[in-house]
Amino acid sequence: MSQKSLDNRGRWRNKTIAFHVSPTEWNGIHERADLSGMSLQNYLIRSTIYQQIVFVGSKKNLDCIQDKMDVIIQELKRIQTAGEADEELLTPLWLIMEILEAAET
Incomplete structure (x- = not known):
């Protein structure tokens, strides 16, 4: 084992x-x-x-990303007054931003 x-x-x-x-x-x-x-x-x-993220997808992929982004935005609003955000929350945010940037090009 x-x-x-x-x-x-x-x-x-x-x-x-x-x-x-x-x-x-x-x-x-x-x-x-x-x-x-x-x-x-x-x-x-x-x-x-x-x-580097290479975006290969469809509207369905972008909708999934947008749903994840909505959850992150809600969490960021919740912790806004608490101070610094946890790295585990910020990691998916950076990933989503990279994917969205790749999708735009």
């Missing part, structure tokens, strides 16, 4: 993401992870989260 691990913010990493790749893709991913000096897990997490 694999060992439980915490991320740098003290949260359990207890969710699994799995997908199939070709042998060529597998070799390329592992080579890049090795060259980065990071573990494969950290390389995939950072590559996924911090890469």
